[in-house]
Amino acid sequence: MNLYAIVAIYFLFWVMAGFIVLPFGLRTPDETGETLMKGQADSAPSNFRPGIVALRATILATILFAIYYANYVFGWVTAESIIALGR
Known part of the structure; x- marks a missing residue:
């Protein structure tokens, strides 16, 4: 795998992780006791x-990419093993 592929795949993992962690820790004005502004x-x-x-997205993306890259190097889950599950 070349460097451009690594960067592109990591970026995809980072964007996906960003959407996953986005709602964690957010509180609405009702929960914090603040008044709503008009509109x-x-x-x-x-x-x-x-x-x-x-x-948080960087940490999650790094963990997920490390698992992905380790699978790429060591071949834990291959296309053949996924096809075998369908039989």
């Missing part, structure tokens, strides 16, 4: 911190 949705987060979300 603000009831479900809008009041404590969104993109730095924490990016850090």
